[in-house]
Amino acid sequence: MTIPNFAGQKLKSMIERVERLEAEKAAIADDIREIYKEAKSHGFDTKIMRKAVLRRKLTAAQREEESALLDLYLSALEAMPAQQTAQAAE
Secondary structure (H helix, E strand, O other), X not given: OOOOHHHHXXXXXXXXXXXXXXXXXXXXXXXXHHHHHHHXXXXXXXXXXXXXXXXXXXOHHHHHHHHHHHHHHHHHHHHOOHHHHHHHHO
């Protein structure tokens, strides 16, 4: 099956745009890793920083819902005997 010249050029253009964006995305990911590496060298806990970044993206209502669900799950786990919890993990 052959693609008409115009469609082929359009397809090539779109693929090249995706490739450029993928390269930019990789460069940005490298920059972010460097920031976390710098933060770690200053004594910051990068795991907590990542959680803070994720939570800041949420609305207040979404954060409240997430916290409520986490509390619910944790209290359900605490109500289970330790042996049941270990078996559930298997």
